Amino acid sequence: MDKPVDDRAWVATRKGLIELRRRAGAWGVERASFVGEPVSMVLPPDARGRMFAALQLGHFGAKIQASDDAGASWREVAAPAYPAQPEAAPGPPWKLVMVWSLERTGRTLLAGTLPGGLFRSDDDGRSWQLEESLWNRPERPSWSGGGYDVPGIHSICPLPSGTVLVGVSCAGAWITRDDGVSWQQTAHGMRAEYMPPEQAFDPQIQDPHAIARCAAQPEVLWCQHHNGIFRSVDGGAHWGELAAPLSAFGFAVAAHPLDARTAWFVPAVKDQCRVPVDRALAVQRTRDGGASFETLRAGLPQRDCYDLVYRHGLAVDGAGVGMLMGSTTGGLWASDDGGEGWSALSVRLAPVYALRMG
């Protein structure tokens, strides 16, 4: 197997942003920023060292911080803001609740938010524009919350061609192929067992917990859904359900960046019992496109474990070899062999919201 290629990672937690470095084969804490403040998402540095962090201040709202020196210093920049809400507009209030996802494609930044707006910035985060063609879809006011009171965009899968697929809890998946001019629903094939039977395959009510794209074969997408694991081989046009051996419930998914047959998931018991199966932490991996799964446990706690890995809490490096995993109870584990074996970092973090390499 190849060696890990990334030696830097970022952990967005309930109490700050933690920078990790891998030195002599071992990960350790390099620096902490925004100590005490909730950090809902982080976008790792680009080639210039520019990166972004989304803060979720309990009293004063969601803010964006930018760094030009890879996290050494920070300054506040504009946060996405919704336009003036028309009187009697249906749906949730037009107020930013949280920045849930951050991605870049070329020089464009994309931010997925609660209550369901996608924002873009074409000036390095100095200003943000609401993607009104998605926000103004007639279905949007009926989107529902999943885990939060209002709906939100947690997954953004862009391509350089102007195609962007987003995952929405709870409104399935949406795609634009013309750089935001128009959007279409693209969750066909997903199944919701929490709805009346006649609505189970309605794409509008699906709750994908996270969607990840294979970088080398971008038509391949993986989804950890509220009640199942799904895969698409046609860019999200159709989704097929996969049978995971340990549990169909979970939040996190990581797509192998080079091998479109390989992906990782971190199962929990079920919606009403969000702990590892048998309170033993495990990772489910498929290497054959979802035909079969392996259950990987080496190095992970196998008793009295209540760690839940949230939707952005599992990261894989550019080689598909180095991995990191962080939990809602502050556990942090690393793998150098694609998840075969894990080792715990000797840190006691706050709940992990997001973990990203780069």
Next chain:
Amino acid sequence: MQGHTLLPVAARARIMRAMSHVAFTSQLQRFTHAPEFDTDAPTLRAALEDAFDLNPRLRDYVLDEQGHLRRHVVVFIAGRRVVDRVTLSDPLGADDHVYVLQALTGG
């Protein structure tokens, strides 16, 4: 500016007519400057606009993008909790003290 008279606290003793005194929670100072000042603004919204003139970034910490008081921010005028969190129409009286604080609900 909305034409209201703003004075630093030290100059307050010199003024002839009654003014309101506006102060913000010290928690805000971690993120941005929150001025303490006197104003003859007639309403809470006018007084807050005076504060935002002094530091424009303060607006997004106190109000949301619809201009409403943030859910977990609370304002007291002369010891009375502000109820109108949307139009911020509460009148300010002579020598009223206005405190903009964090609500415990957001903790």
